[in-house]
Amino acid sequence: MSEQGWPAPRVDGAVNGTVTVPGSKSISNRALILAAISDGPSHLTGLLEARDTSLMRSALVSLGVGITDSGTTVTVTPGSLKGPANVDCGLAGTVMRFVPPVAALADGVVAFDGDEYARERPMGVILGALRTLGVQIDDGGTGRMPYSVSGTGSVRGGKVTLDASGSSQFVSALLLAGARYDEGVDIRHDGKPVPSQPHLDMSVAMLRERGVTVDDAEPNRWVVAPGPIRALDTAIEPDLSNAAPFLAAAVITGGSVTVTGWPAETTQPGGQLPEIFTRFGADVTLGTDGLTVRGSGRVQGCDLDLSEVGELTPVIAAVAAFADGPSYLRGIAHLRNHETDRLAALETEFNALGGDVTQLDDGLAIRPKSLQGGLFHTYNDHRMAHAAAVLGLLVDDLRIENIGTTAKTLPAFPEMWSGLAG
Numbered sequence: 241m242s243e244q245g246w247p248a249p250r251v252d253g254a255v256n257g258t259v260t261v262p263g264s265k266s267i268s269n270r271a272l273i274l275a276a277i278s279d280g281p282s283h284l285t286g287l288l289e290a291r292d293t294s295l296m297r298s299a300l301v302s303l304g305v306g307i308t309d310s311g312t313t314v315t316v317t318p319g320s321l322k323g324p325a326n327v328d329c330g331l332a333g334t335v336m337r338f339v340p341p342v343a344a345l346a347d348g349v350v351a352f353d354g355d356e357y358a359r360e361r362p363m364g365v366i367l368g369a370l371r372t373l374g375v376q377i378d379d380g381g382t383g384r385m386p387y388s389v390s391g392t393g394s395v396r397g398g399k400v401t402l403d404a405s406g407s408s409q410f411v412s413a414l415l416l417a418g419a420r421y422d423e424g425v426d427i428r429h430d431g432k433p434v435p436s437q438p439h440l441d442m443s444v445a446m447l448r449e450r451g452v453t454v455d456d457a458e459p460n461r462w463v464v465a466p467g468p469i470r471a472l473d474t475a476i477e478p479d480l481s482n483a484a485p486f487l488a489a490a491v492i493t494g495g496s497v498t499v500t501g502w503p504a505e506t507t508q509p510g511g512q513l514p515e516i517f518t519r520f521g522a523d524v525t526l527g528t529d530g531l532t533v534r535g536s537g538r539v540q541g542c543d544l545d546l547s548e549v550g551e552l553t554p555v556i557a558a559v560a561a562f563a564d565g566p567s568y569l570r571g572i573a574h575l576r577n578h579e580t581d582r583l584a585a586l587e588t589e590f591n592a593l594g595g596d597v598t599q600l601d602d603g604l605a606i607r608p609k610s611l612q613g614g615l616f617h618t619y620n621d622h623r624m625a626h627a628a629a630v631l632g633l634l635v636d637d638l639r640i641e642n643i644g645t646t647a648k649t650l651p652a653f654p655e656m657w658s659g660l661a662g
């Protein structure tokens with residue numbers, strides 16, 4: 241199977257159906273982190289069960305946090321944080337960036353490592369910021385994995401200036417733990433714009449829901465007051481970014497797909513999917529049964545700024561490959577720092593099927609061409625696999641190398657996809 245790849249289902253008509261996706265990765269891992277450093281036990285329902293959340297759970301347990309399952313409820317009980325501990329980050333940005341600021345509150349040494357490619361993902365900005373806030377860190381001067389955090393049981397905190405143009409996760413990481421620092425945190429961003437604004441809003445909203453005072457009124461500045469984080473029983477929203485490939489199937493085949501449980505309001509980047517798919521020419525409605533996307537049978541080329549919703553890019557690129565004219569996806573230079581260099585990977589893999597994709601300084605130009613089948617490489621990137629599956633609906637004999645990489649955020653993806661399109 242691995243050399244041959246997973247045969248992507250090919251359809252010769254409209255894809256129609258209803259899909260229920262599990263919990264949001266980004267909300268799940270924030271809920272786990274915040275519960276772990278809050279003032280009492282929290283009960284979480286709808287928590288995502290996938291590689292990234294399992295790595296987060298193991299990391300927190302290794303620091304002394306209690307996490308137990310009872311039916312569909314996960315109970316997180318804060319404990320006194322301590323090392324020594326070893327944290328496996330896998331390829332999860334939310335683990336490699338969000339856990340070090342928490343480990344800094346532990347008493348003892350916490351060592352971090354991860355997948356081979358995790359060593360390529362930038363860490364220097366967040367490690368440097370933590371040093372400024374009084375934390376001792378050893379990364380051998382590399383600004384990358386592996387690194388260790390030597391905690392003393394408390395962190396001074398205070399003012400820090402950083403360049404978060406490479407990833408919003410550098411800011412979110414400090415926001416999530418900052419209330420537990422003696423002086424809180426006062427973060428200023430200095431550099432090109434910070435991407436992924438919805439994810440920053442998500443961090444701020446989840447802190448406020450737990451009684452933390454966060455001032456983000458001034459652009460590029462976030463001030464978190466020191467104080468307790470209240471425990472909170474909460475239900476996690478479905479992962480709207482993981483809903484994207486299923487909805488895209490309707491857009492490109494002229495079908496109709498409903499995703500259940502779509503929130504009326506959300507801080508997830510997927511909240512922008514209705515607008516994006518409308519731009520491509522689909523009809524989108526939000527009803528009591530969920531969000532329904534209906535393809536019109538025609539996909540319009542688009543010029544889109546995806547800087548706020550970068551993680552949606554691979555699936556959007558796949559939709560653009562079937563448009564009636566060129567598309568330009570902009571504002572996403574930071575995707576070169578994701579699970580793989582997504583701009584290079586999309587260019588290489590689409591073009592290997594006969595496509596015409598070129599990298600821009602900050603994005604991709606996609607000129608639709610007739611595609612032929614072949615083995616699509618995923619580079620251990622779940623969203624490359626989603627993009628390939630979308631292409632495979634309308635391309636003969638497309639095979640996906642390492643479909644198992646979808647386990648990062650949606651282990652059931654192959655069965656769910658076959659169920660909808662097979």
Ligand SMILES: O=C(O)C1=C[C@@H](OP(=O)(O)O)[C@@H](O)[C@H](O)C1
Nearest residue numbers: 266407408409435436439550551
């Ligand atoms: O905070 C988060 O949960 C995330 C922030 C974003 O990171 P970048 O700002 O690095 O793109 C996003 O792409 C990632 O999938 C999840």
Ligand SMILES: C=C(OP(=O)(O)O)C(=O)O
Nearest residue numbers: 331332333334551578579
């Ligand atoms: C960029 C992503 O993940 P991570 O949380 O590992 O940065 C993603 O899921 O698209």
